[in-house]
Amino acid sequence: MTATLPAGPETVPTGPARGRAGTRAGALGRRARALYSFLGPSGTIAAAVLAAMLILAVGAGLFAPYDPNQASLLDAYQGPSMAHLLGTDAIGRDVLSRLIYGSRTSLLGPALVIACSTAVGVPLALIGAWYGGLVDAGAARILDLVYALPGLLLAVITAAMFGPGLTPAVVALSIAYVPFLSRVVRAAARQQRVSPYVDALTVQGFGPWRIGARHILRNIAPMVLGQSAVAFGYALLDLAGLSYLGLAVQAPTADWGVMVSDQDSMLRGHLLPVLVPGLLVVVCVMALTVLGARIAGERPERHPLWNRRGKRAGAE
Amino acid sequence: MLELNDLDVALRVGGRMRRVLSGLSLSVAAGEAVGLVGESGSGKSMTVRAVTRLLPEGAAVSGRIRFDGRDVAAMDAPALRRYRDRDVGMIFQDPRAHIDPTYRIGSFLTEALRVNRGVGPAAARRQATELLAAVGIDDPERRVRQYPHEVSGGMLQRVMIASVLAAEPRLILADEPTTALDVTIQAEVVAILDRLRRDRGIGMLFITHDLDLALAICDRVAVMYAGSIVEIRSARDLHRSACHPYTVGLLGSRPSIQARVDKLVAIPGRPVSAFEAPPDGCAFTDRCAHAEPDCLHGRPALEPFNDGLVRCRRVADLAVLAESRPESPAAPPSEPAAKSVVEPPAESPAEEGTQP
Amino acid sequence: MSAEALSVRALTKVFRVADAKGRRAEFTAVNDVSFALEPAGSLGIVGESGSGKTTVARMLVGLEPATSGTMTVLGQDRSQPARKAADRRERARQMQVVFQDPYTSLDPSQTIGSAVEEVLRAHSALTGPARTARLTDLMDQVGLDTRQTAARPRELSGGQRQRAAIARALAADPKVLILDEAVSALDVSIQAQVLNLLSDIRAATGIAYVLISHDLAVVRQLCDTVLVMRKGEIVERGDCANVLDHPEQEYTRVLRASVPVAGWKPLTSARQAEPS
Structure with missing residues (x-):
């Protein structure tokens, strides 16, 4: 056994890029198949869509045919052509280029929102779940209070106080999304907290921080990740809405929400510059929801977020 | 009375068919108690499910299950309902999961009598209290007005037995009926089940992981391994001279x-x-x-x-x-x-x- | 240091509960329980549900604070919950526990090997090859091979998981092991393997056991002395064979008579007054 496990069991091959060059392709194929069987057909499509968007956003300079802000009044309101695949907008900017560059702000905003609310919400959830009692009840009441406040309303208030812009919108939504993550994570962490393996670790002399970070968090990680992905979709939707209202990203900057608010095009019956970014927002949110539900191991129709927000999205 | 012949059952698990019973043959005569003993995965519970046609969807069954010569697999819906109502009664391991918690014990007991037997409300009520007395429950008049959560697990299992007896079945299928109970309560419940079954000449198929328990209350005991029976003989002989x-x-x-x-x-x-x-x-x-x-x-x-x-x-x-x-x-x-x-x-x- | 591995005096646990009408009430789960266990001894605590036996176990390992009474392990007091990390570690090296359910008592996302190694890292000075060698020894001792060491709990059977839980408990090299219904959830043939394993380990290491169980036969097989508990109190105690063969208390007699054995006929006279 010592011969096969030279440095303890943690070195047992579980990583992907291990093995000689000859077997690497085979190993990659195996990884891909394993990933596919985990994600399922719908999850794989969702992941592929999101990966493509991410690549476009990162490499915008490489993929976009034009400068997104280069106006040319002579080329205004052109339909799709070889020169402009999706046509141009009211001041002759290339719609495709604006979409590609717009994915940067459109994805960065929600990423910041989720990063902040996860960073606050998950530790809060773990602490509440671990100590229970008054600590838990106190945290839960505060979160309920925040939960009762719609994120968009909070963002409108901050915009009124600090002026419109991406930063105040992100801060407002980060606060609004904390209970979103925290409540679900708390329930999952609570389940882990009372399971005998946590008792066993306690008897082994490990402290709450170590058990929380090394064991409980690791076991609920898929759920946290899935929940974050779903929340990402809704943050994207909210930020696009705020940008549409002119409260987040400001007009000349390429952004999907800003693009949707191009009412001149709409009024002239020139729909492409408005519809395509709107469609992209919808596709993104759907992909994130499907992927998130898949990662968290929940069927999408049962997902509490899906249900709750689904109703609201329908009313909007 | 009950005859299983070369029964094969496979269940669909994640798109694949998994065999859980293979070549199982077993018979229970009228009034006889047969124990079916095995460890986890032996297929003992699946046998009961096959007998009551309660296998999960997508299960493939071959072989024959006959009750009084009638083929259980061939029964149409009304015949199957009659068979489940009148011929076989089932006692589960966890009575709390199998008794609707929103009804009083009395309603639970009288429901079947009134709906299936057309017994009048007053007569059904009288029968229910008689049954509770028969399974050794004190003060049955009070018990029929209680809800399942107000009584202990041992008492609820006796209520379950009473409800099975109410249907006057010819065969009782008992799937680990006392496993969740404390040992002293188990002794009581088993004693009641044993006595009532004998008095009324009801046959029983008793599923358990506890060989000693099966040997104590069954006439014959079948030992299962990997989906089939490896040995079956009278309880007395099995204890003294097991062969497999x-x-x-x-x-x-x-x-x-x-x-x-x-x-x-x-x-x-x-x-x-x-x-x-x-x-x-x-x-x-x-x-x-x-x-x-x-x-x-x-x-x-x-x-x-x-x-x-x-x-x-x-x-x-x-x-x-x-x-x-x-x-x-x-x-x-x-x-x-x-x-x-x-x-x-x-x-x-x-x-x-x-x-x- | 006292001669006793474990000594418990007047241990009491009162839970605050809500009664049927939602008022605050008190429920005494364990009432004035005292016992002692010498090094390498083996004590069985027998009782039915509600006897308080599991609460005793949870208080012993520090998962539940005692309402009153004292507990000492290897002469050191542990009546109060550990405050400092060093105390927690120290106590962990004195006493360990194996729980009933092999399916939930191991971290599902951790391999068996890394679970045991985590404990070795926390409690022993061993490093590098010496630690790996100790890990191998522990796995050999409980009968798990290399592949099972590298597996996650999900990939193992119930019996193998329970072996892993035993290895993890032994990794801290405790002097007392609490076995909280540790073989109750196992299949009969697996239960026999684990019982034999536990006997061998005690013979080899001189560890002391406290076996919490509802199963008199298992207690008889593994324990020298026994306590019979009922409703939070000790009903009878003494040498295991003596208590089971010649019970003095009515309750012990009933318990004994309720166990199905060859030629056993269930008696309705075994009837207990049930709470309604």
Whole structure:
């Protein structure tokens, strides 16, 4: 056994890029198949869509045919052509280029929102779940209070106080999304907290921080990740809405929400510059929801977020 | 009365068919109590589900299940309902999960009487209190007005027995009815079940993992392994002269309350399900201390031996062996060779089954 | 240091509960329980549900604070919950526990090997090859091979998981092991293997056991002395064989008579007054 496990069991091959060059392709194929069987057909499509968007956003300079802000009044309101695949907008900017560059702000905003609310919400959830009692009840009441406040309303208030812009919108939504993550994570962490393996670790002399970070968090990680992905979709939707209202990203900057608010095009019956970014927002949110539900191991129709927000999205 | 003939059942698990019963044959005569004993994965609970046609969707069944000569598989919906209502009654392990918590105990008991039997409300109520008294519940008048959460698990199991008796079935299927109960409560519930069943001449198929319990209250006991019966004989004989190495092993595995032994006769490895067992040969081979290379080929049949049925091709040799060493256990204690479930169950034949 | 591995005096646990009408009430789960266990001894605590036996176990290992009474392990007091990390570690090295359910008592996302190694890292000075060697020894001792060491709990059977839980408990090299219904959830043939394993380990290491169980036969097989508990109190105690063969208390007699054995006929006279 010592011969096969030279440095303890943690070195047992579980990583992907291990093995000689000859077997690497085979190993990659195996990884891909394993990933596919985990994600399922719908999850794989969702992941592929999101990966493509991410690549476009990162490499915008490489993929976009034009400068997104280069106006040319002579080329205004052109339909799709070889020169402009999706046509141009009211001041002759290339719609495709604006979409590609717009994915940067459109994805960065929600990423910041989720990063902040996860960073606050998950530790809060773990602490509440671990100590229970008054600590838990106190945290839960505060979160309920925040939960009762719609994120968009909070963002409108901050915009009124600090002026419109991406930063105040992100801060407002980060606060609004904390209970979103925290409540679900708390329930999952609570389940882990009372399971005998946590008792066993306690008897082994490990402290709450170590058990929380090394064991409980690791076991609920898929759920946290899935929940974050779903929340990402809704943050994207909210930020696009705020940008549409002119409260987040400001007009000349390429952004999907800003693009949707191009009412001149709409009024002239020139729909492409408005519809395509709107469609992209919808596709993104759907992909994130499907992927998130898949990662968290929940069927999408049962997902509490899906249900709750689904109703609201329908009313909007 | 109940006859299972060469029953094969496979369940659909994640798109694949997994065999849980293979070649199961068993009969229960009117008024007879038959114990069905096995470890997890042996298929004992699936047998009950097959008998009541309660197998999960997508299950493939072959072989015959007959009740009084009628083919259970061929019954149409009304016939099946009548069969489940009148002919068989079922007692589950967890009564709390099988009794609707929103109805009073009285309503639970009278519902079947009123709906299926057309008994009037007053008569049904009287019968319900009589039944509760019969299963040894004090103050039945008060109990019928209580909700399931207000009574203990042992009492609820007696309510369950009462509800089964209300239908006056000819066969009771009891699936681990006392496993969740404390030992003193188990003794009570079993005593009541045993007495009422005998008084009323009801047959019983008693599913349990507890061989001692089955031996105590059943007329005949069948021992299951990997989806089929490996030995069946009268309870009295099985206890004294078990023939199949697995039965002998089970008897030796259980510590005794009467004396401590130096070392329990453990069976190495772990119990397997029918789908994990090798397709050819005896399913018990790789845990058996008496296996020979020949045991890996051809499935042994369930054949008569010493007034019982045994599924072992070496049963005659082993009987001689056991007689020559009357005091020593049939299977020598061996190191537990625990096997991982991730490996394919069929091991290379060279490694095993070579002890004389 | 006292001669006793474990000594418990007047241990009491009172839970605050809500009664049927939602008022605050008190429920005494364990009432004035005292016992002692010498090094390498083996004590069985037998009782039915509600007897308080599991609460005793949870108080012993520090998962539940005692309402009153004292507990000492190897002469050191542990009546109060550990405050400092060093105390927690120290206590962990004195006493360990194996729980009933092999399916939930191991971290599902951790391999068996890394679970045991985590404990070795926390409690022993061993490093590098020496630690790996100790890990191998522990795994050999409980009968798990290399592949099972590298597996996650999900990939193992119930019996193998319980072996892993035993290895993890032994990794801290405790002097007392609490076995809280540790073999109750196992199949009969697996239970026999684990009982034999536990006997071997005690013979080899001189560890002391406290076995919490509802199963009289298992207690008889593994324990020298026994306590019979009912409704939070000790009903009878003494040498295991003596108590089971010649019970003095009515309750012990009933318990004994309720166990199905060869030629056993269930008696309705075994009836207990049930709470309604």
